[in-house]
Amino acid sequence: MSLQTVTRADDRLIVALDLPNAIDALALVQRLGDSVSFCKIGLGMLTGGGLALARELKDEQGKRIFLDMKLFDIGATVEAAVRGLARFDLDFLTVHGDPHVVRAAMEGAAGSEMKILAVTVLTSLDRGDLDAGMMVPGDMADIVVERAARAFEAGADGVIASPHEAARLRALPEARGRLIVTPGVRPEGSARGDQKRVATPAGAIAAGADHIVVGRPIWQAGDPRAAAQAVLADLPARGPGGL
Numbered sequence: 001m002s003l004q005t006v007t008r009a010d011d012r013l014i015v016a017l018d019l020p021n022a023i024d025a026l027a028l029v030q031r032l033g034d035s036v037s038f039c040k041i042g043l044g045m046l047t048g049g050g051l052a053l054a055r056e057l058k059d060e061q062g063k064r065i066f067l068d069m070k071l072f073d074i075g076a077t078v079e080a081a082v083r084g085l086a087r088f089d090l091d092f093l094t095v096h097g098d099p100h101v102v103r104a105a106m107e108g109a110a111g112s113e114m115k116i117l118a119v120t121v122l123t124s125l126d127r128g129d130l131d132a133g134m135m136v137p138g139d140m141a142d143i144v145v146e147r148a149a150r151a152f153e154a155g156a157d158g159v160i161a162s163p164h165e166a167a168r169l170r171a172l173p174e175a176r177g178r179l180i181v182t183p184g185v186r187p188e189g190s191a192r193g194d195q196k197r198v199a200t201p202a203g204a205i206a207a208g209a210d211h212i213v214v215g216r217p218i219w220q221a222g223d224p225r226a227a228a229q230a231v232l233a234d235l236p237a238r239g240p241g242g243l
Helices: 022-035 043-048 048-060 076-084 097-109 127-132 142-153 163-170 201-205 224-234
Strands: 015-016 038-042 062-073 093-097 113-119 158-160 179-182 210-214
Touching: 015 062, 015 224, 022 043, 022 048, 022 113, 022 224, 038 048, 038 113, 043 048, 043 113, 062 076, 076 093, 076 097, 093 097, 097 113, 097 142, 113 179, 127 142, 127 224, 142 158, 142 163, 158 163, 163 201, 201 224, 210 224
Parallel strands: 015 038, 015 210, 038 062, 062 093, 093 113, 113 158, 158 179, 179 210
Antiparallel strands: none
């Protein structure tokens, strides 16, 4: 697919606005224009106007919004936080994939259109990191799949996992009709940065991801719009009835 054939925003690409503040992020979105329809706002921007930016992008520019907070706390606190965030008309919200957290988040999101995505294992971690954190022993992919299955059982609308596990997650019976969103996506030739379990955009979608999250390869580019279009051009065509 040539860049010229990308004529509309494909919401399979979510651009991570991992910038210091809402002013810089808004400037990036303006440069991206209509090439991108889905944006991620993370914890790092929470004190830099992140929620206000979410409202502006949603209400004034019609963007879909993924608020990546990775919430983790006792159930009552998670439920209250999610209920408050649901008022912002967000599309996706992340919580940690522990079943008690997922169940509380689903209660908080009840009655809204906001999808709760459960984080399995961060894509910046490998087995050594889990060992350092005294986490359960075993193969990384097996742990991701088990955490995803438990999150689905607790009611999660989808999961966050690396592209390396996407195919196994898509094969889970519990994953039918659920979302798989993959960070750790890097176009061919891009630096990995702090990501350890990565794949190309085409590879992630082919493995079963519904959405890919790309940050630095786009916002660090001299021409972010062209960088986003290059990612979109690498995605396989949607199948009949594709999301």
